[in-house]
Structures are given as structure tokens and as C-alpha cells.
Amino acid sequence: MELSERKQIILAAVVEQFIETGEPVGSKGLQAKLGISVSSATIRNEMSELAEMGYLEQPHTSAGRVPSQKGYRYYVDHLMNRREPDDYQRRQMEADISAGGADPQRLIEKAGEVLAQLTNCAAMSTMPKGEGIFIRRVEVVPVGGKTCMTLLLTSAGIIRSRVCRLDFELTASMLENFYNVVSSALIGRPVSEVGAVMLQTLAASLGSEALPLLPLIAAVAELARDADETDVMLEGQSNLLNHREYDGKVYELLEFLNKPQPLSHLISSSKNDLDVLIGKESLFRQLEDSSIILARYNIGLREGGAIGLIGPTRIDYARIIPSVEYLTGLLGKLLKKALEE
Amino acid sequence: MELSERKQIILAAVVEQFIETGEPVGSKGLQAKLGISVSSATIRNEMSELAEMGYLEQPHTSAGRVPSQKGYRYYVDHLMNRREPDDYQRRQMEADISAGGADPQRLIEKAGEVLAQLTNCAAMSTMPKGEGIFIRRVEVVPVGGKTCMTLLLTSAGIIRSRVCRLDFELTASMLENFYNVVSSALIGRPVSEVGAVMLQTLAASLGSEALPLLPLIAAVAELARDADETDVMLEGQSNLLNHREYDGKVYELLEFLNKPQPLSHLISSSKNDLDVLIGKESLFRQLEDSSIILARYNIGLREGGAIGLIGPTRIDYARIIPSVEYLTGLLGKLLKKALEE
DNA sequence: TTTAGCACTCAAACGCTAAGAGTGCTAACA
DNA sequence: TGTTAGCACTCTTAGCGTTTGAGTGCTAAA
Known part of the structure; x- marks a missing residue:
């Protein structure tokens, strides 16, 4: 898909003009815009060819030209003249982002x-998402009666939490047991790895106490899934x-x-x-x-x-x-x- | 601000008709809508008076009438015929809310x-907000080096978290000290009470270790403020x-x-x-x-x-x-x- | 290959008219 | 005195033909 140099110049000018004004651009306007010493008729011919090749489009017969999707693509890939942010803008961005x-x-x-x-x-x-994100901490906070809140903190600083209801009151020893098992099993593991399989292993190592704690385990799994979701x-x-x-x-x-x-x-x-x-x-x-x-x-x-x-x-x-x-x-x-x- | 019964009926009808169609309503349309046996001219007179009293407005001379702010107000306060959600809608709402x-x-x-x-x-x-919301838990989680993450959990189930940077590495004993003091001082306290004064007391009870931990204390305070914000x-x-x-x-x-x-x-x-x-x-x-x-x-x-x-x-x-x-x-x-x- | 000239196209703006909805007023009526 | 029919009047909206102007495409000459 080779374009002559002049066609490139014209295409770039059409795209830029259109981006600037939003109006279809005509041959005459372009001639003025480009310093180029060539008549509007010539530009017209070139534009007509560019249109035939699919880089430009006409809203209707008597209007100027507008870049097509293909035209934008070519512009972005080959013609675009990058304008980097200047020092002031960079500093501004940094200040705005850090403000919070x-x-x-x-x-x-x-x-x-x-x-x-x-x-x-x-x-x-x-x-952030991906293999590099692992579980930093899991917490269970009783919030009265049979309800507790599960927390999950990842290495990316994401926090997820959920309320979880049990069928009984959580005793301190059960909680400790849960902590020990969960900590050794999950902490340091990538979030994305926490799936059904891992949870079965977990349930197994909780032994006889596994059954009643299942809702908690499920909640943690949900949190992990949630944290892994983009x-x-x-x-x-x-x-x-x-x-x-x-x-x-x-x-x-x-x-x-x-x-x-x-x-x-x-x-x-x-x-x-x-x-x-x-x-x-x-x-x-x-x-x-x-x-x-x-x-x-x-x-x-x-x-x-x-x-x-x-x-x-x-x-x-x-x-x-x-x-x-x-x-x-x-x-x-x-x-x-x-x-x- | 007494309105005759007929005026009330007419005002209510205008409001309801306008709410339904969005078009200014005219005397003839109203006559059809109301079963009332009264001519359009009479309605016209009443509407004209209602307009004079400020309950209705005219977009322009030859258009129908539209309720004014005052008209809506009167309708809501005195005329409105409440339509309660039916059983099906109630169940639907409950299901939708609970879905998550x-x-x-x-x-x-x-x-x-x-x-x-x-x-x-x-x-x-x-x-939820207000005096009834208290602090349920405060956590500090080291996330490597001199950085740690502070967490605050309230009785309303709100969680707030923030990364906090210190000038040194946190030792286990400092952390424990911090926990003890913060727990006894903050847990169970209303979120809204955590202000500058309380923090000074807190800093005092931390004793000689207060100074380096100040950023942590400040972070917790910020979290509390954040949680208290609507x-x-x-x-x-x-x-x-x-x-x-x-x-x-x-x-x-x-x-x-x-x-x-x-x-x-x-x-x-x-x-x-x-x-x-x-x-x-x-x-x-x-x-x-x-x-x-x-x-x-x-x-x-x-x-x-x-x-x-x-x-x-x-x-x-x-x-x-x-x-x-x-x-x-x-x-x-x-x-x-x-x-x- | 480029360019000037010109006829042609088409959307947008404009001005005009006609239609229609609705009012306000007046005069008659119960 | 309140209600109603009748009618003139107002104002918006839709429709329609005309004009304007930007822009093209084509042709013929340089």
C-alpha cells in the first residue's frame, strides 16, 4: 500500500484539518493550509484518487472529504507527527496524579x-493484574453473633471484603485454626491460582472442622476471584x-x-x-x-x-x-x- | 392557600396529564380526560385563575398549561394519589437488591x-453515617520495606485503607505497641469522634515511640475521616x-x-x-x-x-x-x- | 502533468404560507 | 352569578419552493 509523497502530505493535511475543525475539508481550504505551490485542481485530483483508494470519504457529492477508518489508520501508523507533552504538562500530570x-x-x-x-x-x-499479584493477607473479623467479615489484601494493594454469615458462633480456637491453615496455604500465592482445586486441599487440611467453616472458605475464594477480575x-x-x-x-x-x-x-x-x-x-x-x-x-x-x-x-x-x-x-x-x- | 374542590381536581388532572405526556395540556383535552360534565370554557376559566395564582404556567400564549413549581408542590402535598408497589414489584425489588x-x-x-x-x-x-457507627478494627499490614498499609473497619461494614510510608522499617515490637494503644483507644469509639484531640492523647500514650509512628497515626485519622464522610x-x-x-x-x-x-x-x-x-x-x-x-x-x-x-x-x-x-x-x-x- | 474554467450537485439557510391547537373575550343563557 | 357557545386572535410547527455557496468533476489548453 504505497502512497506517493504528495499523497501522504495531502492525506496528513486532510486528517489534521478535519481533526481540528470537524468539518469536511475541501481542496481550496487545503491549498491555503498547505504552503504547497500547487493548484486546487491538482489537489482535487489527488483527493479523488485517495478517495478511490479508500483513505477518504465523502459525506455527499458536494461536500469536502473526511478521513475514513483506513485513512486514520494510515495516518496513525505512518504520517502522524507526535507532539510530546512539554515539561510543564508533565509536571502538571505528576502533580495531579499524586494529589490523592x-x-x-x-x-x-x-x-x-x-x-x-x-x-x-x-x-x-x-x-494491576496477572501472575505477579499474590495474596498478602487474609483476615476474618467477627462483627457480632454469627456474622463476620472477610478481608483479602493483595500485593498490588487491592483490598476486597465481604460479609459472611455462619450457622453458629465462631470460637477463638476455630478462628485460630482457620488462620493457621489459610495463612500457610494462601499467603504468598498468586491470586489467580486460588481456584476450586486449591480450596479442596484447604478444606482437607482443616480436618474435621472443615465442614462448618466452609462458608468462610468459599468467601475467601470469592474475594480472590473478585480481586483477580479486571x-x-x-x-x-x-x-x-x-x-x-x-x-x-x-x-x-x-x-x-x-x-x-x-x-x-x-x-x-x-x-x-x-x-x-x-x-x-x-x-x-x-x-x-x-x-x-x-x-x-x-x-x-x-x-x-x-x-x-x-x-x-x-x-x-x-x-x-x-x-x-x-x-x-x-x-x-x-x-x-x-x-x- | 385554599383551592376550591373543582380547582383541585383540575390542577391534579393537569399535573397528571402533563406527567404522562410531557405536552402542555389544553382545556379541551382535559375535558375529555375528566369525566366531569362541564364545558371546556369553564375549565379554561379555572385554568386561567390557577395560572394567575401561580400554580400553572404557559410556555406561550397559544399553548396549553404546564404545572409550575408551586403547582407540583401543591400536588405532592395535597392532591397526589399514591400508587403503592404491588406484591410482584416488591418481590422483584427484594430479589434484585439481594442478588449481590x-x-x-x-x-x-x-x-x-x-x-x-x-x-x-x-x-x-x-x-450509613452518624453517631451510631463505631470503629470495629484497625490493622497495619507491612507490605515490604518501609511501606505499610493501614486498614480501618467500621461497624457499618465500611472498609477504608491507605498506603502509608515511614522513614524506617517497622519492628514487631513497635507494631505491637501501636496495636495495643490504638486498639484500646479507638476500638468501639464512634468514627465521628476521631479528631485532632483524640490523636494527641493517642500520641501521648505511645510515649517515646510516638514520634516515628506519627505518620501511622495520621493515616488512621485520615481513614476515620474518610469513613465518616458521606x-x-x-x-x-x-x-x-x-x-x-x-x-x-x-x-x-x-x-x-x-x-x-x-x-x-x-x-x-x-x-x-x-x-x-x-x-x-x-x-x-x-x-x-x-x-x-x-x-x-x-x-x-x-x-x-x-x-x-x-x-x-x-x-x-x-x-x-x-x-x-x-x-x-x-x-x-x-x-x-x-x-x- | 498541471491548471484554469465552467457546469453541475447537494445541503443548508431562508422566507413564505397554511394548518392546528389553544386561548381570551363577549354575549347569551339558566 | 356562574356557565356556556361562538368566534376572533395568537403563536408554533410543518411543509415547500427558492436561493446561496461550497465543493466537486470534467474538459481543454498550457
């Missing part, structure tokens, strides 16, 4: 907020209302974003450091007018989670992609400091 | 979801997009709802079992086209939190108010079961 203190959950949430605000789009972020935090949804390309379609999109499964599927299905999904590339009908920029962060050498954003396909890729990349680095650095120092 | 298990946080969140879905509006809910969970924001009265104004409203302070202020400023704020009654400019229905739930005899909803002033008060009331009772019952059995 060193708590990991907070940091990640803040990163999403910053991204949303930076881009005027919806942003998402997930907690749950996606969403920020700045209302920003999407500002984009006129979504007029009348916002509701459908927001409904879609508020279901947890599709987003988390999207996130876990991409393993690259940075992914840009344009329009239908995401394979979700509800996102066919949207682009997604998704980046993973690492904590030290360990794999972390992801942050990303969702906006109209007409998005300022050249500015935003570098910012997202910078943010992942920053977030990884701050998380490492918070968790491992 | 017995965890208090979950229950409350679910109650919000149910409310949002039930009303096609945005719903909010808050955790933080508002919001559900079903996108439902608001379905109401045409918000066309073009949704963004402002959503922005407003996503700031935590105003909502929590709204909630804490009303202490009744049930509050209905219509239009400007809420005193927030951003809510002048909205109504708020806010209800408190109790856990047993103790005061709990609140659930509520935000929607256009044109809302089906007669159906929704009873549902909200039923929901608070239900939620209180389920929470009590989860926390105190």
Missing part, C-alpha cells in the same frame, strides 16, 4: 481522571457529550461503557504496550464511531494494568498518544514507589 | 441501581439522557452530579424520612429543572444513610414516592440482617 496520596487504588483512579480531563474524552483504568474504572463519561459526532448516540454509548464486561474484555484482549483501535477495529458495534487508545503500565519489571480512553474517531492522536504513553510510565513509577520501597 | 449477596456496601449500591432502573432516573445512595454513589446517570426536557442541558447536570460535595451536602442537609425537592427548592442552580426525592433508611433503630433519585420535575411522584419509601424499609431490613444477626 500514595494509595495505589487512588493513584490509578487519578490517572484516569487526569487522562479524561487531558483529552476531554472518557477514560478508563484498571488495577474491573474497569471509568472517568469523564460526561465529556463525551461535548462531541457533536455523538449527538443522539450518546445514550447507547454510555450504556455500553457502563457494562463492565465488554470493556474488561477489550482490555484483556490486547497485550501490547500501546493499542489504537479505530472505529470498527474494536469489533463492537457500539464503538464503530469511536476510537480507543489503550496503554499498559508496568510496575517495575512486573506487568501492571492498563489505562485508556474512548472518544470519537476524530481525536488528536498526535498529541494524545504521546501523553498516554507518558502517563503509563509515570503511573508505573509512582506505583512502584508506593508499593515496593 | 449480603455485603452492606453491595446492598446499598444495588439499592441505588434498582431505584435508577425503576424510575429511569439517576439514583444516589450513601453508606460519599455518594451515583447510578444510572445515562438514564437522564432519555428525558427530552434535558436536551442540551445534560452536560451541565452530569458535571454537577459528578462533583461529590454538592450531593453530599444536599443529603446531609435534610434530616426527614422523606424529602421531595422540586425545582429551585434545592437551591442549586444546576437543579432548577430537576426534582429530587430523598429518603433515609434506618438499620434497626439506628440511623442509616439515604437513597434518592434525581430526575426532571415532570416525574411520576404518585408511583415513585411510595416505591422509594418501600425501598428504604427493605434496605434497612436487609442491612440489619447482614450486620447484626
Whole structure:
């Protein structure tokens, strides 16, 4: 798929102009924009060919051209002139993220907020996930009578808790027994390993006392499963209302974003450091007018989670992609400091 | 402010008709709706008087009448014919709320979801708050090196956690010392009491070891403050997009709802079992086209939190108010079961 | 290969008219 | 005195033809 140099220049200009104004761009306007010494008719011919090749589209006969999905793709892959965030912006990001203190959950949430605000789009972020996350602590706190609360703390700083009801009152010795077994069996183990098999072993080593404590074991298992789930935090949804390309379609999109499964599927299905999904590339009908920029962060050498954003396909890729990349680095650095120092 | 019986009937009919259709209602339509044997001209006269008295408004000369804020108020206070949820709906609500298990946080969140879905509006809910909530447990978990994680668990089942960094490595004996002092000083105390004074006492009883542990103490204090804060969970924001009265104004409203302070202020400023704020009654400019229905739930005899909803002033008060009331009772019952059995 | 010129297309804006819903007033009526 | 029929008047909304203007595609000449 080779494009002549002039075609590349023109395609880039169309994409950038359209991103800037949101209006279809015509040959005359382009001629003015480009310093290039070539007539509008020539540009017209080139654009016509680009349209034939599928890089540009026409809303209707007498309108200008608009980049197609393929056009955006080519732009992002080959033409885009990255605009890195400057020193001031970097410092600003760091300050905003750190504002909530060193708590990991907070940091990640803040990163999403910053991204949303930076881009005027919806942003998402997930907690760290994967093999490197292990169980740091399990607690059972009686809260009166037959009820108790189970807590699970992971090495990523995730806390999960659940109320659990038993058929009897928990005695101190039972609790101790449970602690000993659970601690030796679970602590230090990767969260993702806590499955049905491990729980059977656990129940076995609890011996005769296993049966009554089963609800507790089940609760811990649920907590582990919960902690292992990628749950996606969403920020700045209302920003999407500002984009006129979504007029009348916002509701459908927001409904879609508020279901947890599709987003988390999207996130876990991409393993690259940075992914840009344009329009239908995401394979979700509800996102066919949207682009997604998704980046993973690492904590030290360990794999972390992801942050990303969702906006109209007409998005300022050249500015935003570098910012997202910078943010992942920053977030990884701050998380490492918070968790491992 | 006495209204003749006929005026009352007419006002109620106008309100109900407008709530149903969203169109300004005219004298002729009303005549058909009411079985009443009276001509449209008479109705016209009555409506004209109601308009003069401030209960109705006219969008423009040649349109029908629309209830004013005062009109809604009178309707809700005197005319409304409550429609209680039937058995099926009650069972449905109970099933939906309980679906997530017995965890208090979950229950409350679910109650919000149910409310949002039930009303096609945005719903909010808050955790229990007040004097009755005390500290159940404080934990410090070393997570490697000089970093540790502080946990605070309240009697309402709220968990707060934060990462805390020290200037040195925590030894077992220091930890034990800290535990002993903190446990005896804080556990069983109301969350709201943990202020600066108490912390000074605490620091004093830690003796010579106080200074290096100060960050820990501060962290616990922060957690307590955090747990005492009414933080508002919001559900079903996108439902608001379905109401045409918000066309073009949704963004402002959503922005407003996503700031935590105003909502929590709204909630804490009303202490009744049930509050209905219509239009400007809420005193927030951003809510002048909205109504708020806010209800408190109790856990047993103790005061709990609140659930509520935000929607256009044109809302089906007669159906929704009873549902909200039923929901608070239900939620209180389920929470009590989860926390105190 | 490039460019100027020109006819052609189509959406958006504009102005006008007609329709329809609803009011307010007046005068008659019970 | 309260109620009603009748009617003129108001104002919005929808529909329709026209105009405008941006932009294209084609052709012929440089």
C-alpha cells in the first residue's frame, strides 16, 4: 500500500484539518493550509484518487472529504507527527496524579481522571493484574453473633471484603485454626491460582472442622476471584457529550461503557504496550464511531494494568498518544514507589 | 392557600396529564380526560385563575398549561394519589437488591441501581453515617520495606485503607505497641469522634515511640475521616439522557452530579424520612429543572444513610414516592440482617 | 502533468404560507 | 352569578419552493 509523497502530505493535511475543525475539508481550504505551490485542481485530483483508494470519504457529492477508518489508520501508523507533552504538562500530570496520596487504588483512579480531563474524552483504568499479584493477607473479623467479615489484601494493594454469615458462633480456637491453615496455604500465592482445586486441599487440611467453616472458605475464594477480575474504572463519561459526532448516540454509548464486561474484555484482549483501535477495529458495534487508545503500565519489571480512553474517531492522536504513553510510565513509577520501597 | 374542590381536581388532572405526556395540556383535552360534565370554557376559566395564582404556567400564549413549581408542590402535598408497589414489584425489588449477596456496601449500591432502573432516573445512595457507627478494627499490614498499609473497619461494614510510608522499617515490637494503644483507644469509639484531640492523647500514650509512628497515626485519622464522610454513589446517570426536557442541558447536570460535595451536602442537609425537592427548592442552580426525592433508611433503630433519585420535575411522584419509601424499609431490613444477626 | 474554467450537485439557510391547537373575550343563557 | 357557545386572535410547527455557496468533476489548453 504505497502512497506517493504528495499523497501522504495531502492525506496528513486532510486528517489534521478535519481533526481540528470537524468539518469536511475541501481542496481550496487545503491549498491555503498547505504552503504547497500547487493548484486546487491538482489537489482535487489527488483527493479523488485517495478517495478511490479508500483513505477518504465523502459525506455527499458536494461536500469536502473526511478521513475514513483506513485513512486514520494510515495516518496513525505512518504520517502522524507526535507532539510530546512539554515539561510543564508533565509536571502538571505528576502533580495531579499524586494529589490523592500514595494509595495505589487512588493513584490509578487519578490517572484516569487526569487522562479524561487531558483529552476531554472518557477514560478508563484498571488495577494491576496477572501472575505477579499474590495474596498478602487474609483476615476474618467477627462483627457480632454469627456474622463476620472477610478481608483479602493483595500485593498490588487491592483490598476486597465481604460479609459472611455462619450457622453458629465462631470460637477463638476455630478462628485460630482457620488462620493457621489459610495463612500457610494462601499467603504468598498468586491470586489467580486460588481456584476450586486449591480450596479442596484447604478444606482437607482443616480436618474435621472443615465442614462448618466452609462458608468462610468459599468467601475467601470469592474475594480472590473478585480481586483477580479486571474491573474497569471509568472517568469523564460526561465529556463525551461535548462531541457533536455523538449527538443522539450518546445514550447507547454510555450504556455500553457502563457494562463492565465488554470493556474488561477489550482490555484483556490486547497485550501490547500501546493499542489504537479505530472505529470498527474494536469489533463492537457500539464503538464503530469511536476510537480507543489503550496503554499498559508496568510496575517495575512486573506487568501492571492498563489505562485508556474512548472518544470519537476524530481525536488528536498526535498529541494524545504521546501523553498516554507518558502517563503509563509515570503511573508505573509512582506505583512502584508506593508499593515496593 | 385554599383551592376550591373543582380547582383541585383540575390542577391534579393537569399535573397528571402533563406527567404522562410531557405536552402542555389544553382545556379541551382535559375535558375529555375528566369525566366531569362541564364545558371546556369553564375549565379554561379555572385554568386561567390557577395560572394567575401561580400554580400553572404557559410556555406561550397559544399553548396549553404546564404545572409550575408551586403547582407540583401543591400536588405532592395535597392532591397526589399514591400508587403503592404491588406484591410482584416488591418481590422483584427484594430479589434484585439481594442478588449481590449480603455485603452492606453491595446492598446499598444495588439499592441505588434498582431505584435508577425503576424510575429511569439517576439514583444516589450513601453508606450509613452518624453517631451510631463505631470503629470495629484497625490493622497495619507491612507490605515490604518501609511501606505499610493501614486498614480501618467500621461497624457499618465500611472498609477504608491507605498506603502509608515511614522513614524506617517497622519492628514487631513497635507494631505491637501501636496495636495495643490504638486498639484500646479507638476500638468501639464512634468514627465521628476521631479528631485532632483524640490523636494527641493517642500520641501521648505511645510515649517515646510516638514520634516515628506519627505518620501511622495520621493515616488512621485520615481513614476515620474518610469513613465518616458521606460519599455518594451515583447510578444510572445515562438514564437522564432519555428525558427530552434535558436536551442540551445534560452536560451541565452530569458535571454537577459528578462533583461529590454538592450531593453530599444536599443529603446531609435534610434530616426527614422523606424529602421531595422540586425545582429551585434545592437551591442549586444546576437543579432548577430537576426534582429530587430523598429518603433515609434506618438499620434497626439506628440511623442509616439515604437513597434518592434525581430526575426532571415532570416525574411520576404518585408511583415513585411510595416505591422509594418501600425501598428504604427493605434496605434497612436487609442491612440489619447482614450486620447484626 | 498541471491548471484554469465552467457546469453541475447537494445541503443548508431562508422566507413564505397554511394548518392546528389553544386561548381570551363577549354575549347569551339558566 | 356562574356557565356556556361562538368566534376572533395568537403563536408554533410543518411543509415547500427558492436561493446561496461550497465543493466537486470534467474538459481543454498550457
